[in-house]
Amino acid sequence: MDRVRFRGFHFHIGTGIVNVGAYQKALLALVPVIQHANRKGLRIEIMDVGGGLASPTSREMTSFEMLRYFAFGVMPVHSLSQKNQQFEGYARSISQGITEVFNGLPLPELIFEPGRCIASPNQLLLLKVHQRKERQGTRTWLITDGGIGTVTMPTYYECHEVLVCNDVHRKISEVVTIAGPGCFAADAVYHNKHMPVVAPGEVLAIMDSGAYFTSWESSFGFPRPAIAGVKQGVHRLLRSRETFGQMVVRDHATYLDKTEDSYLKVNQKNFTS
Ligand SMILES: Cc1ncc(COP(=O)(O)O)c(C=O)c1O
Numbered sequence: 085m086d087r088v089r090f091r092g093f094h095f096h097i098g099t100g101i102v103n104v105g106a107y108q109k110a111l112l113a114l115v116p117v118i119q120h121a122n123r124k125g126l127r128i129e130i131m132d133v134g135g136g137l138a139s140p141t142s143r144e145m146t147s148f149e150m151l152r153y154f155a156f157g158v159m160p161v162h163s164l165s166q167k168n169q170q171f172e173g174y175a176r177s178i179s180q181g182i183t184e185v186f187n188g189l190p191l192p193e194l195i196f197e198p199g200r201c202i203a204s205p206n207q208l209l210l211l212k213v214h215q216r217k218e219r220q221g222t223r224t225w226l227i228t229d230g231g232i233g234t235v236t237m238p239t240y241y242e243c244h245e246v247l248v249c250n251d252v253h254r255k256i257s258e259v260v261t262i263a264g265p266g267c268f269a270a271d272a273v274y275h276n277k278h279m280p281v282v283a284p285g286e287v288l289a290i291m292d293s294g295a296y297f298t299s300w301e302s303s304f305g306f307p308r309p310a311i312a313g314v315k316q317g318v319h320r321l322l323r324s325r326e327t328f329g330q331m332v333v334r335d336h337a338t339y340l341d342k343t344e345d346s347y348l349k350v351n352q353k354n355f356t357s
Pocket of ligand 1: 096098099100134135136137197198199200201295
């Protein structure tokens, strides 16, 4: 331990936490370790309680829902009216835990890392429906320009509301699979989702996609999309759409033959503009 400078403790108890009492419980579970540190003369300057507080509007599927979804294609019901957000209870649980644990001792600096509960509701992902594919008596697909292979990785295990942008109140009347553009069957946003009838050309909004969607993107076959910020009705580009040049920029052309090499150089301008 000579070369380690002890500052305090950190834990992260998981994600999608709805029961805020879990933070207080986790802090109390640390009591024996903290007592041990005290006996060793280590001063606890920092206590980091990690992240994990659930997003107010989206949620992870439960293990049972996942099993049913992947085995039988039953999409869990999810509604926007869900209210997971409990900032007040979250703060109370942590402060009560800290006060109990450090009863009479100097209080440490408190660090917390809530991620999804802040980021998730602040972004939505727009997907254009390019095609409706109907196979009589079996299934209807909406083919869009994004799926888990490119931009919606969290929809693999999380429930998000999907709205039709130009008509959010359109009545739900059918069950569809919302598919991505990839050449593999798993590239879906959702299987068997209850939706209104959506026509090609319309745009879907995958709600509350601010957490983990962007950081998990891939440019597998398609460029990553632009991101626009909107404030009081005014929009601003926050990130440009990826260009082909940016998709291949880390590839070295050394092994290409001369024709391909000069082709890349000549077109580099076009790819990156
Ligand atoms: C150490 C740590 N802190 C914070 C977070 C953020 O979690 P969340 O986005 O669920 O709040 C994570 C996510 O895995 C994590 O591993």
